[in-house]
Amino acid sequence: MTAFDTLKNQLLNCRRCGLCEIRTHTVFGEGPPDARVMLIGEAPGATEDELGRPFVGRSGKLLDLLLSTVDLSRERNVFIANMVKCRPPQNRDPSAEEMAQCMELLEQQIALINPAIIVCVGRVAAQALMFADFKVTQQHGQFFELQGRLMMGTFHPAALLRNPRQKPDAFGDFLRLRSKIRQVCPEVYN
């Protein structure tokens, strides 16, 4: 068994926080295990919990569409995961405790995938992984080098569904992502 499979098994059976009591499925994430680009969202919603897959509800469809506009997909070249692997009740923000318990496993997941670029999808991931005061509306689309990786924060697709006027800005972020990929890991597009 690979280290990746071992981590996956560990996560699927995780009982570190109370969310394990109410989950239907743990959502490990999906994509090539050696993807150069990793997207990290917040936490599974109802559809994700039901199916055990990340971003497969309405906002997931929009995320897939944004990715496809720049020739990216979870099937080919992007790994999609979440900060927290089990669904918080009523889709509330994950608590500090839940995030802390999941962070160690997320760090292992990032280390094994070893992406060159991480995109934080939404405020919760951007504040946890980049800057505690990260403001998506002001800092989206900017790349920062943090711990040897390039990181960028963008709008959460659920926020775009609520506020479609931000869609052009989000599209711009994905165009910037494509340029950055061509610069630092052009093999993604080969």
Ligand code: URA
């Ligand atoms: N929202 C997220 O942040 N992650 C998912 O997997 C689905 C919706």
